[in-house]
Amino acid sequence: MSQLSYLFGSLLELIYNVIGDYAISIIVFTVVVKLLLLPLTLTQTKSMKSMQLIQPKMDEIKKKYQNDPDKQNQKIMELYKEHKVNPLAGCLPLLIQFPIIIGLFNALREPVKYVFGTEAAYKIADTxxxxxxxxxxxxxxxxxxxxxxxxxxxxxxxxxxxxxxxxxxxxxxxxxxxxxxxxxxxxxxxxxxxxxxxxxxxxxxxxxxxxxxxxxxxxxxxxxxxxx
Incomplete structure (x- = not known):
């Protein structure tokens, strides 16, 4: 996590050195990070849409086989296979993004440590x-x-x-x-x-x-x- 925080801190410092305004640099930094994470976001969104499309059929199966859990699971798996849906596809991007998000938060919560290196440099930047x-x-x-x-x-x-x-x-x-x-x-x-x-x-x-x-x-x- 610490290495990720230093990495993102370096990126934020680079953007600040170009722009010269710390607040605007944070906004630009946010957009850059979101664009870098876009492939993961698109994968997650696609998976969620697929799950939403088959949700009514899943509800029907759960209601029909509510007293038979084994049959219910079997039918749900068949539904996933029929519509080529991987229920874990939406979780993987989240798991990958989790340490990234923590690294980002650490860098922004402690900019002196991860971004500017010294209190004096941060005070000059933070207007x-x-x-x-x-x-x-x-x-x-x-x-x-x-x-x-x-x-x-x-x-x-x-x-x-x-x-x-x-x-x-x-x-x-x-x-x-x-x-x-x-x-x-x-x-x-x-x-x-x-x-x-x-x-x-x-x-x-x-x-x-x-x-x-x-x-x-x-x-x-x-x-x-x-x-x-």
Whole structure:
């Protein structure tokens, strides 16, 4: 994880040396990383779409063979084979991306260690972003000594919800766990935003916006087929 953090830190430093603005560099850095991960994202999206297409038939099989687990599993495997769906195909990209995400988070949470090398260099770079005075501190307002999430934590929560909702299966029976996470994860992001550095939240918001646009573009062919 440490080596990945230094690798991404070096990439962010390179972008900063070209652009000269740390906040804009984080946004550009986010886009670059998302583009590098695009093949994995496309594989994951394709797998999820395939699973969504056969979900109604899976629900029928589960209902029909609810008292016969062995038969139920056999029929589901036959369904996977018939439609050439690999249920593990959507998990592999996530497993590969997990250490990458941790490496990214470490680099953005500790830019002095992983990006700039010294506190002095970081202070020169961190000139803030719009309403944020510095990207090392959380984007909060203090009311009676209590930290309240400000703009970036709220944007992080909203964009997380939109991005998750766009990835959720449409129609059919909803998985209670997925439904719970659809609402819980944005709330957790809002809560974490109280302590996360603004620079990290800027990366998260930029990444969510990129994925929302990407998902919208990818969903267009599917909607065109449904319309026809």
């Amino acid at each position: 803030g972003f719009l309403w944020v005075n510095n990207l090392a501190s959380p984007d909060v307002i203090l009311l009676g000594g209590i930290s309240i999430p400000f703009i970036l934590p709220i944007l992080a929560a909203i964009t997380t919800y939109i991005q998750s909702a766009m990835m959720s299966p449409k129609g059919g029976k909803k998985d209670p766990t997925q439904t719970m996470m659809l609402y819980m994860f944005p709330i957790m992001m809002l809560f974490w935003g109280i302590s996360f550095p603004a620079g990290l939240l800027l990366y998260w918001v930029a990444g969510n916006i990129f994925q929302i646009v990407q998902q919208y573009i990818l969903s267009k062919p599917s909607k065109a087929k449904e319309a026809s």
